[in-house]
Amino acid sequence: MQPMVRVHSKTAVIPSSNIDTDQIIPARFLTTTTKEGLGKQLFADWRYRADGSPNPDFALNRPEARGAGVLVAGRNFGCGSSREHAPWALLDYGFRAVISTEIADIFRGNSLKNGLLPIVVDDATATWLLGNPGAEVDIDIEATLLTLPTGVSVPFPLEAFARHCLLNGIDELGFLRGKLAEIERYEGARYAGALP
Amino acid sequence: MTARTLFDKVWAAHEVVAETPDTPAVLYIDLHLIHEVTSPQAFSMLKTLNLPVRRPDRTLATMDHSTPTSTEQVFGNVPIKVDAAAKQVRQLEQNAAEFGVELFGMRDSRRGIVHVISPELGATQPGMTIVCGDSHTSTHGAFGALAFGIGTTEVGHVFATQSLLQRKPKTFAVNVEGRLRTGVTAKDLILAVIGKIGVSGGTGHVFEYRGSAIRALSMDERMTVCNMSIEAGARAGMIAPDEVTFAYLKGRPRAPAAADWDAAVARWRNLASDPDAAFDAAVDIDASTVEPMITYGTNPGMVLAIGSSIPIRAGDEVLDKALRYMGFHGGEAMLGKPVDVVFIGSCTNGRLADLQAAAHILQGRKVAPGVRLLIVPGSQEVKREAEAAGYADIFKAAGADWRESGCSMCLGMNGDTVGAGQYSISTSNRNFEGRQGVGARTLLVSPFTAAASAVRGRITDPRELL
Numbered sequence A: 001m002q003p004m005v006r007v008h009s010k011t012a013v014i015p016s017s018n019i020d021t022d023q024i025i026p027a028r029f030l031t032t033t034t035k036e037g038l039g040k041q042l043f044a045d046w047r048y049r050a051d052g053s054p055n056p057d058f059a060l061n062r063p064e065a066r067g068a069g070v071l072v073a074g075r076n077f078g079c080g081s082s083r084e085h086a087p088w089a090l091l092d093y094g095f096r097a098v099i100s101t102e103i104a105d106i107f108r109g110n111s112l113k114n115g116l117l118p119i120v121v122d123d124a125t126a127t128w129l130l131g132n133p134g135a136e137v138d139i140d141i142e143a144t145l146l147t148l149p150t151g152v153s154v155p156f157p158l159e160a161f162a163r164h165c166l167l168n169g170i171d172e173l174g175f176l177r178g179k180l181a182e183i184e185r186y187e188g189a190r191y192a193g194a195l196p
Numbered sequence B: 001m002t003a004r005t006l007f008d009k010v011w012a013a014h015e016v017v018a019e020t021p022d023t024p025a026v027l028y029i030d031l032h033l034i035h036e037v038t039s040p041q042a043f044s045m046l047k048t049l050n051l052p053v054r055r056p057d058r059t060l061a062t063m064d065h066s067t068p069t070s071t072e073q074v075f076g077n078v079p080i081k082v083d084a085a086a087k088q089v090r091q092l093e094q095n096a097a098e099f100g101v102e103l104f105g106m107r108d109s110r111r112g113i114v115h116v117i118s119p120e121l122g123a124t125q126p127g128m129t130i131v132c133g134d135s136h137t138s139t140h141g142a143f144g145a146l147a148f149g150i151g152t153t154e155v156g157h158v159f160a161t162q163s164l165l166q167r168k169p170k171t172f173a174v175n176v177e178g179r180l181r182t183g184v185t186a187k188d189l190i191l192a193v194i195g196k197i198g199v200s201g202g203t204g205h206v207f208e209y210r211g212s213a214i215r216a217l218s219m220d221e222r223m224t225v226c227n228m229s230i231e232a233g234a235r236a237g238m239i240a241p242d243e244v245t246f247a248y249l250k251g252r253p254r255a256p257a258a259a260d261w262d263a264a265v266a267r268w269r270n271l272a273s274d275p276d277a278a279f280d281a282a283v284d285i286d287a288s289t290v291e292p293m294i295t296y297g298t299n300p301g302m303v304l305a306i307g308s309s310i311p312i313r314a315g316d317e318v319l320d321k322a323l324r325y326m327g328f329h330g331g332e333a334m335l336g337k338p339v340d341v342v343f344i345g346s347c348t349n350g351r352l353a354d355l356q357a358a359a360h361i362l363q364g365r366k367v368a369p370g371v372r373l374l375i376v377p378g379s380q381e382v383k384r385e386a387e388a389a390g391y392a393d394i395f396k397a398a399g400a401d402w403r404e405s406g407c408s409m410c411l412g413m414n415g416d417t418v419g420a421g422q423y424s425i426s427t428s429n430r431n432f433e434g435r436q437g438v439g440a441r442t443l444l445v446s447p448f449t450a451a452a453s454a455v456r457g458r459i460t461d462p463r464e465l466l
Helices: A085-093 A105-112 A123-131 A160-168 A172-177 A180-190 B006-013 B040-049 B083-099 B114-121 B135-143 B152-161 B186-197 B219-232 B243-249 B258-269 B317-326 B352-362 B380-388 B391-398 B447-456
Strands: A006-014 A070-073 A097-100 A117-120 A136-140 A145-147 A153-155 B015-017 B025-028 B031-034 B059-062 B102-104 B129-132 B146-149 B163-166 B170-177 B205-210 B236-238 B281-286 B293-295 B303-305 B341-344 B372-375 B423-426 B441-444
Touching: A006 A097, A006 A123, A070 A123, A085 A105, A097 A123, A105 A117, A105 A160, A105 B152, A160 A172, A172 B152, A172 B163, A180 B015, A180 B025, B006 B015, B006 B146, B006 B205, B006 B236, B031 B114, B031 B152, B040 B083, B040 B152, B059 B114, B083 B102, B114 B129, B114 B135, B114 B219, B114 B380, B129 B135, B135 B146, B135 B219, B135 B236, B135 B243, B146 B236, B152 B163, B170 B186, B186 B219, B186 B281, B186 B293, B186 B303, B205 B219, B219 B236, B219 B243, B219 B352, B243 B258, B341 B352, B341 B447, B352 B380, B352 B391, B352 B447, B372 B391, B380 B391, B423 B447
Parallel strands: A006 A070, A070 A097, A097 A117, B031 B059, B031 B129, B059 B102, B129 B146, B170 B205, B170 B281, B205 B236, B341 B372, B341 B423, B423 B441
Antiparallel strands: A006 A136, A136 A145, A145 A153, B015 B025, B025 B163, B293 B303, B293 B441
């Protein structure tokens, strides 16, 4: 993974709350066996009309959303299915961070492992962001600070190890494989090789 | 020693390395279940890094999500209609062979939905850690296992190390006292819990379902409850193992046998939360007040008692958006609304007890004209049992379509779909927009309510037909 220190980008806003991973990428696109190219299916059922043409009313199809690297969404983003295709699709589309007042557990974990930054903010910050699509925001991962164009900076929670991995471009698997001696010792002590 | 919860005990027993402020815990995984949809990219990662599956003996593969349920496509000479699904199935066959992972393939008599087959084999056991690239892995918590869904990157981590990096979640007691009334099922109970807690109320927590109403449930019913923990935001939901659990597991192919059985039961008895154990959060539910439940919106928290009317909340944009999608209006009664499709199956309600409930209603009755009733067993074993018990004959006589096992119409990726704008009364777990097909409108209910609504062709209180 590439180190990720800062995201500076304008926002796109999808104000709906409880956006589930079936909306982010519908199940019929999960028959893929690779991670690539899922961006064109991102939010497929909201983004395209039945004939396949872009739905002009959908937030990401509006001119001001072009080039946005930060997605601002309503409460409880990413709930539902554990499909990692959801962060893969968001990244492939061009998003580097998602901001909401609440982000579902499995989606948050999947995102961090792929370099998509899940940011939880307070209601006042969310309300401002939801009301100002296209705002240029700055995300400092080292300082865990989100800065709005108004100059207001708000801290956001980021698990220490995930932050370390993002900043240094560390793949968690490398760290985990570094614990193999402990894992073997544990197995020897507890199971002696057989299922309990 | 401090009093500990069931979760605390299972977590502590699997901590290879404890968490610190800077690093998550290394958590050992006893059983890794995999399927065709969320494993291909993890196998690709192993190939790229030239790594083996470290513990194939703790890994079990099946295919369920993208597999067809029509007998011709599963057992006949008709190829799988969806090309990409066929490719996924072939890829899992190749990966399982290459990495030495046991696979219950398309025509295997032990195949089925991953969360149905592992318990019925006795592979799911109390006190285990169990993961799968599927959010409904919470199902296995019914046995007192810590079981949760993971993403594909984590599937790769478990392949390579049999472990995961995890922060310890908080605990949440869901206390359910009293008795469910006739016609009210475990599905209604968990829908009522989700309605009370909300779809994100359990985020960051592991549920423990406790109380007399939970202890009175069968294993099939407990699995229905734990299955939908994720619909309240909780990655896992657990129930302390008891005599019901032990009776279910005894004699199953992969359960401990002979002297090992007694030792295992003795160990499992110690798993229950200590009497004074503290939880980070709690909610109390009175089972005797739970009604048959039905969803009216586009997430499982938008749920009400079947005899109620859709809420009216001026200015609630979330509600308005959901009702527009569903074609409903605030103030309308749910009872009597017309139905196009009825689906009975899924990892939530595809077990024998669920099919028995459906058969009880459908016995001697017919599906209403114009309604499609699809009944899909959760596994090939459930299929054989339902056929032996005569349920399949009841279903076919009623005019239902009786299929091979799989996830089927729970999610529209295997050819079984609901049409745009159609109303689907479904025993599955998610009523998200488009979940059962583009534009499909899903209403989540129990098997009783689904069967009764199929007979009447309208949303029906099942107690009228019991």
